[in-house]
Amino acid sequence: MLSALACNMKYSSHPAAVAAGRGGNRRGGRMYAYERITDPAGFAAIEDEWRALAEACGGGGVFASHAFLLSWAETFGQGRRLAVSLLRHKGALVGALPMFHTGQARAVAAMGEGRAGMAQWLLHPDLPDADAALAALLRPDWLSFWRLEPLETPDAEALERAARRAGLAVRRKATMRACSVTTEGDFDSYLGGLKSKTRQVFRRSERKLAEMEVRDLRSDRDGRAALDAYLAASRASWKGLTGTGYGAAPEGVAFVEKLFERLGPEACYLAARQVGEVAISGRFVLVHDNMHYGMANDFNEEYADLAVGRNSIMQSVRDAFEGGAAGFDFTRCNGLVREVSTDERPLERVLIHRRGDPTLAAFFAARGLRRLRRKASGWQKGRRGVVS
Structure with missing residues (x-):
């Protein structure tokens, strides 16, 4: 029936x-x-x-x-x-x-x-x-x-x-891919399974930062101080300089602060590394149902030669191992996180509309026309050039 x-x-x-x-x-x-x-x-x-x-x-x-x-x-x-x-x-x-x-x-x-x-x-x-x-x-x-x-x-x-x-x-x-790490064993075993160059870069970065007496702040231990340090690192990152980092605009700062208030310092996990009073890297992670989800990894551009960005990614993975999580999900993929991931999967897009509705067809037609105009004008990767 x-x-x-x-x-x-x-x-x-x-x-x-x-x-x-x-x-x-x-x-x-x-x-x-x-x-x-x-x-x-x-x-x-x-x-x-x-x-x-x-x-x-x-x-x-x-x-x-x-x-x-x-x-x-x-x-x-x-x-x-x-x-x-x-x-x-x-x-x-x-x-x-x-x-x-x-x-x-x-x-x-x-x-x-x-x-x-x-x-x-x-x-x-x-x-x-x-x-x-x-x-x-x-x-x-x-x-x-x-x-x-x-x-x-x-x-x-x-x-x-x-x-x-x-x-x-x-x-x-399918429009993108996501990378993740399955936290089986311990962090050292995981590190041993990575490429030799990846391990060397991380260990060299750790030695240099130790010599500079780097200080770690984490929200589950240091509370608001870790939040402030993360936002400072976000403002000094390339994403902050281009206005896309969480710490770069009022709405981004408010979003992180509201999440921190509503979820608490363990579920909305924020961490940063400081040299003196300068935040050189920061990470923003959501912890839910025994999984860690990476929201952002930011580093101060002035310290890029110390590989602090790569180091911060590895610290996020280490936190997942030490916290007993089932894994760390980057939720996206790029060349850097692909180097340190153990798994990769596709992510998809679904578009839905009422049958006979011309809106989506008009949207794709307009987008195709914009692409043709850009091609005709010599537009490449955000720049306009001259077609030879």
């Missing part, structure tokens, strides 16, 4: 119902009401419900935690309209998908996009048909499209199934 997932009539312009297929709810009569939150105040008001749902999900993902999302909404997301989809059964929150309006090309993206991390959502584990429930959360408006990126491959697969089940058009593509 099939049952329907009914939605709030306020959003009747969307696909109104998704039928639970075989293996779904066979008891009948179970109805799911849909809601959408559009502002940070409304999102803050459901903190207790959100936390309860996350706990039911075994803690949920760190990037779907209320503390992370609210901190982002109040800082980087300030002034942007939220699109947080909620699913309820008999008044209880059983599903949530946090999105926001980017203000560009009518795109709606996952909250936190662009600040490391992953696109994540919450579904209660007791739901009889998870695909049907996820499908009921997918409500793109007409003349818009939803972008969820980056996604772990199993999540991308689930999202694609749900979108097709909801009768929506979907595009899925």
Whole structure:
């Protein structure tokens, strides 16, 4: 017997119902009401419900935690309209998908996009048909499209199934990769498994820093002093100098401070290395469900010849080993972290829109036209040249 997932009539312009297929709810009569939150105040008001749902999900993902999302909404997301989809059964929150309006090309993206991390959502584990429930959360408006990126491959697969089940058009593509370290054994054993040159650079850096009497600050021991030192290192890094580091702009500083306040000095782990009163490197890590997630690794450009950036990455991995974590997830890949990683995996992007909606096609056409114009003008890597 099939049952329907009914939605709030306020959003009747969307696909109104998704039928639970075989293996779904066979008891009948179970109805799911849909809601959408559009502002940070409304999102803050459901903190207790959100936390309860996350706990039911075994803690949920760190990037779907209320503390992370609210901190982002109040800082980087300030002034942007939220699109947080909620699913309820008999008044209880059983599903949530946090999105926001980017203000560009009518795109709606996952909250936190662009600040490391992953696109994540919450579904209660007791739901009889998870695909049907996820499908009921997918409500793109007409003349818009939803972008969820980056996604772990199993999540991308689930999202694609749900979108097709909801009768929506979907595009899925691998767009980047993530590196990680599995913390088996001890740090010295892990270090011995790296390339000889990588080990030599790290050990030489450690010797030089020891000669300079480097001092370590860490938030689980030194509290606010470690936070301030990390922000100082971020401001002095190349990301800080270009305005993209967390310590470079008021919203970045506020984001880190709010996370630190809400999660505490152990879950929002900040560390820095100082020579005298100068912060030469800093690292920003989220600790959740026995995993360490790298948010940022910054170093003072004036100390680049000491390989303090590479050293700081290795210190992050060492912290994971010494803290008994299951692993360290860089959540992204580049040449530097690839050298010290033990695992690598693809991350994907999923685009969803209503069938017949021309918005996404127009977006890709406009992007293709911009590329042609850049090519014709000799534009290369951010610079304009002369075509010979």
